[in-house]
Amino acid sequence: MQSMSDYYSAVQLRTDRWSALREALDFLKREPEGRKAAARRNEIAKLFDSLSLIEAYWAFPGVASFSHMHRQFQHGNIDDAAFSVRRVLRALTTGAYRRRHIPLDRDVADSEENEDEAVLSPEARALTKPYFEVMIVDDLNEHQERWLKNSLQSMRRADDQFTYESVVVPSLQDALIGILFNHNIQAIIVRPGLKLESKVELPVLTRYLNRAGGIDEIEEIAPEDYGPELCRLIAKVRPELDAYLVTDRSVEAIAGLDLGICRRVFYNQEDFMELHLNILRGVQARYKTPFFTALKEYSKQPTGVFHAMPISRGKSISRSHWIQDMGAFYGPNIFMAETSATSGGLDSLLEPHGPIKEAQELAARAFGAKQTFFSTNGTSTCNKIVVQALVRPGDIVLVDRDCHKSHHYGMVLAGAQVVYLDSYPLNEYSMYGAVPLKEIKHQLLKLRAAGKLDRVRMLLLTNCTFDGVVYNVERVMEECLAIKPDLVFLWDEAWFAFARFGPTYRQRTGMHAAKTLRDKIKTPHYAKLYEKQQAKLRDADDETLLKTCLLPPPGSRIRVYSTQSTHKTLTALRQGSMIHVNDQDFKGEVEQSFHEAYMTHTSTSPNYQIIASLDVGRRQVELEGFEFVQRQVEAAMSMRRAISTHPLLKKYFKVLTAGDMIPEAHRESGVTSYYDPDQGWTDIWNCWEKDEFVLDATRVTVVVGGTGWDGDTFKNKILMDKYGIQINKTSRNTVLFMTNIGTTRSSVAYLIEVLVEIANDLDDLLDDASRMERLSFEKRVKNLMHDLPPLPDFSRFHDAFRTDHDTIEGDIRSAFFLSYDDRNCDYLELDGSIIDAIESGREIVSASFIIPYPPGFPILVPGQVVSREILAFMRALDVSEIHGYRPDLGLRVFTQAALDNHAGLALAKPNNKKGD
Template identity: 30%
Template structure:
């Protein structure tokens, strides 16, 4: 971060010559100087090059207007205004709040000015660097010798081995020097929340609108378990979103609590909807408790916000309606909702305290912000027992945390502060909107078919679009609640031909798995693939180049599909899995073959039925896991699952949510769950390479899916 932008020269010797001298002095200080053509060019450079650490300009020529525009981009950026004896110093109070310094034009003083600029640049870097990251950087710069862990000793050990040197060169010196022991006292303690770690937590809480925040280094899977272990004592009852992440199922397996399920909706496309308003009422909860063995009134609730497909709740309604002491919003996929006005009221930390309740929000800082994998945050608003909560925190947190992950959490928060942070999120939203418009344009201009996009009409303005009753033609959710669920614009779902939002199957179709495989072979990885839809996430790291590669991939797929190329030419990796089967097959034959299978099994009806009736809970997940630990399980084929108690969670991709929980039994009433699973397996049996990924089931070499169940004699 050593680039200084200079607005000059000015074709006046008494101004140009001092600037030329200053240029040389700045270069001697290690700065790189650049000369924008005009103010517009300067603003674009600042917007697109965050390494610029200062701007030098002529006060008489640019004055207040330029300062105000720069402040909108980065209110912390140092500004250096050059004046002369005749300059008018009409500086407002607002401008004095900027990081602005004035220098007079003069010869022979360039070195002194350059030293001042170096000082102010260091102060700027110090201002924008958060506390723990700053302490870690300083520690690495000091280069202390340690006689504690980790054993590679700042990378020295790697350089003593041929393969170690490859590792060292790949990751770089600072990465390894920053991998330090918890014994380094000047960084404080992640477990005791002292020193720079405590400062980082306070810094993050202020940034995300929380009262207290905790940094977690093993992902939101761990954050979810920490909150659950604290919020629900053994023997208590918890309301849990049936579309929960599997980490919450693991929580239920670890802790002896009784789950009562909140059942969400979904549309025929398999897009995950939210929990209807009626599920949050006292009457609905009382009925569920009465129907669940050992259940009492819930002490805690867990809501997935947003859904995998990008639907956000009106969280205020949930906070006010749910009659439980604490509510946990699992917001792993939306750590950015506090930083753009379109998300107001749609996140766990939105608004003020909820009287008599504690609100938790867990976020995967690494998923859509700039943090390392496994970076996660817990935010809290409300009164809680900090000491007991910290016991749950330490229960799941290593005593040897990776400080680079911790620093990346804090840095991700720092990136979102102020005007630069607002601009980051705004760009993400704008790129997603631009991509949506491009898909619409290509669809209108294409001959024959083209991909569609899941969204309402008229999406020109940035907003979260409401899933309203009466708009089923675009969203496909029957009996939607008014002002309850909203679609996040940066979660972009592309639709392939073959099925409408209401589940009407066309005579011909292109299953989305074909498109996903085609894109993958061209370096574009899709987040989630449904039967006829593809999910793309427009995070802050997505730029126009990446977005254009998706558009190019989709248009190339259409061209190749319309030419009816051979599978061997269009999908060589798929062809390689079974050359004999795919040797003469063409892409349209493959697409229509899979489409016919989906039609024959009536996928839309089967999928909706599979999630309409839940399997019967015979044992809680905790009880079932204890049986599994004791060895009271056996293996059966998936087709034999009716009447048997599943030992594990069974979760197919797509749609990526559990259909059977540990301790549940598929009955004749819930037979559709098994029929749905078997239908997904059928596609892989007919077409190699399209085997369904089912967590909790083991696929054998001969194509059978095996599951573990509670042993018969134990039942």
């Protein structure tokens, strides 16, 4: 039996304990007096003891049934206990308990015992009533608990849209553990009899209390405030849930309290029917999908099609003699729901007023935004919409240089003056981390000293990065607003949409941090803190400001935008994305320009199926996002542990830890790894709350250089071609395995099997290798693991594209369009003419974006000077693709005449400050 420290999650612990209990009971049933019988009995007793703590938080099988099974074992009824445990495990594994009553007695037949929910047809599963659980928080005796459960159960009606079971816990602490442990819970009834402390002492369970504010904060709550405070604390960790407060306190005593997620207060009464209806109504509010429902209804309507799109209603397919296979592959519904009309209640994405508008409002609620906008053209388009809406020609924008290329092109379209920020390099793995906060503050202070702070418009950062480095979003915004109180923030969360639905992850999302900041800076306590810091920093120099955690003035404007590729990490069709907004000045300053930018980049023929999938994807995460994200993190953590501890895999592979990917200076918690073979799992809440950067555990970067294959070869020739394993990203010596909400434990097990097979094959190959073959292998490994070119920083924009020498911003737009005239450009060979030109003292300036893949970020942008470091990096690259580079011609650069001419034109412009 695995120890507690081997489990990252109590859900995994629960599943494995039930499986182990079934195996042990089956063994004891076969050999009741065997040599190992005594050891098995001892093991079973321990399993029942550990499960007794866990099962108190779940409605199935329930405490009463579990206690009955435990007594069966204690009284020697091994056959009966084994039968009941087997049925429970089967129901938990197949999900059958969510659809019907599961009899646990041997005398009661179960004709559907072997029915697995996963093998049911989608039509059959769609007809099943969705199941959830309701947690009742009250310190009750066994009789009172049974009466309360039965009273609620008696309110059920045949036409109820959902079905639920109840689970009762006695204390505030148990409730917090329960809602973070039991993903089936959708509603909480908080009654006046609850107490404070839990009797549970299982570390893997009590670890959850930290995520709800920690033991210390909870212990300070006054007894009369247990109920209202529980509603507030639940809102902090699972804001999507509904709470119902039953209280005997007066209206006046309740009115001034923060009731968090409480939907309704019941005053000292047992109106079970009203409570039952409110529970169903609360779940229905999250279950509704306005646009998906409208689209389904439209597909059922008889229509005559006299508009564009022959494929509408499937007419052009059903009449065809040659493309019937397309209709058979996709099925009829996708075509029945296809139209170019906005009638029939379908609404317009460009001017929403019906179900699309309502669907976007529900998405805003789910993701914690003030406004949310759907996009059917991917996050690349979302990025360009936000940049165009907010940035005017000449505005200064601070951008992380290794961000997605859509941002660079967005700067071109908007005519921004770009300040490129350098991330810290990870040379040994050929990848970048993220931009240190000190670097951002340094550039803002330089701009302030140059008198340009009024032109600074936006800070644009990728959170989290492709490789999983996550910013301390709230801290970044706080300190930047302290220097520029109306700065706009655009957080590219293309790979981070799932984060909203994990309590640990949520605190580092743009929308959550925006709300937290807005609430924080309004308080009188904060105003005092700010005034105290201002007095201390009255004559501070820049070096002091760089070292100080700065506080923004209470009057700062919180202006935050997040773009998310919903399709990348949640359930949505490809190119389904969202823009989330929490901008205090959106209505007064941005709304019209945002509308124009949205109209500019959004198709007038958006794909309705993508919109519907965004609507349904939102429903899913509001009702089961917590469960799916929890399982996603569990799968990734299991993968990390398996690779890190397997003796054979450690020879050829290494899982990069937070210590490998984040320099010590940016890890205030001191945490270097989320798993240690000797100490078990680290509670990551502490580092996610404090550290400047943290590592998203769902992205598992594995160093494969020890195999002698570079990342690209390992991805394509080994994983994909030989084993059918698909991944997105590689670097020169790493591959990135990304888990998602669809990743299963079986998928992780298959990957481990594949890696073990690869390692075994390498062992066999090296065992039979000649001396020269071994030397060749060692040389390849050395080249991949040790002889790596240093990653270059951004050099600078050429003077022709700068306004002065005080600060580093450059005009990327004019450089981009200057290259449209071929007469302004030339080609220089990397191993020939370009070296000669640099040696002669000439400044070589790129006329194109140059993007090697991998790693996939631009190492040159239009108008950037080609440095010796960049040239050395390009020459050392051995990747298959360098976008923007022509191997047959060389690097596209500006001619000296073009640069001189452009510089002259720039000097001639009015109000030009060149040379000031």
